[in-house]
Amino acid sequence: MEPIYGETGSVEGWLDNGIFYNLSGSAMLFLKNEHIYSFQNGEHKGRFLNGLIRDHAGTVVGFMNKAIGGPMKPLKSLLPLRPLKSLTPLKPITQTPPIKPLDTLSWSKINLSDFIG
Numbered sequence: 001m002e003p004i005y006g007e008t009g010s011v012e013g014w015l016d017n018g019i020f021y022n023l024s025g026s027a028m029l030f031l032k033n034e035h036i037y038s039f040q041n042g043e044h045k046g047r048f049l050n051g052l053i054r055d056h057a058g059t060v061v062g063f064m065n066k067a068i069g070g071p072m073k074p075l076k077s078l079l080p081l082r083p084l085k086s087l088t089p090l091k092p093i094t095q096t097p098p099i100k101p102l103d104t105l106s107w108s109k110i111n112l113s114d115f116i117g
Contacts, residue, residue: 001082004053004062006112009074012062013116014082020116025083028117035097038117042092045115047100053115058101059108061115071105 001021004013013028014021020029020036029036029045036045036053046055051067054060060070067073108115 001085002064003079004064004112004116005073005076006062007060007074007107008077010077011080012112015064016085019088021083021085022113022116023080023083026086026117027088030091032091032094035094037091037094039089039092040117042094044095044097047097053112054103055108055110055115056098056101057108058103059106060104061108061110062112069103069105071107 001014001016003011004015006012018031019027022028027039029038031048034047034049036048038045046053050069051064052060052070053062063073
């Protein structure tokens with residue numbers, strides 16, 4: 001499990017084998033190519049590329065340790081204990097992704113914890 005950091009540098013989620021987990025260890029989102037979808041209803045949530053999580057506006061919601069590009073990253077907090085992972089739900093039928101926006105150097109107004117769920 002790799003930590004996912006939010007705009008303040010705190011760990012707000014985890015990524016493991018293309019599955020995004022919240023801090024409690026529940027599988028909330030999954031990757032399909034570079035697109036991020038919800039397990040709940042297959043809703044397209046954003047994109048993951050170069051270690052950056054971007055929303056539909058192209059702004060950055062969160063980042064990984066080896067992220068490239070995007071806005072200036074904050075100092076990272078100490079890692080919390082990794083949670084026990086829940087069982088991974090079945091993947092639903094997914095939405096067609098929206099047209100790709102231009103990537104920005106800005107932070108999103110969406111909080112990473114809210115984005116993950």
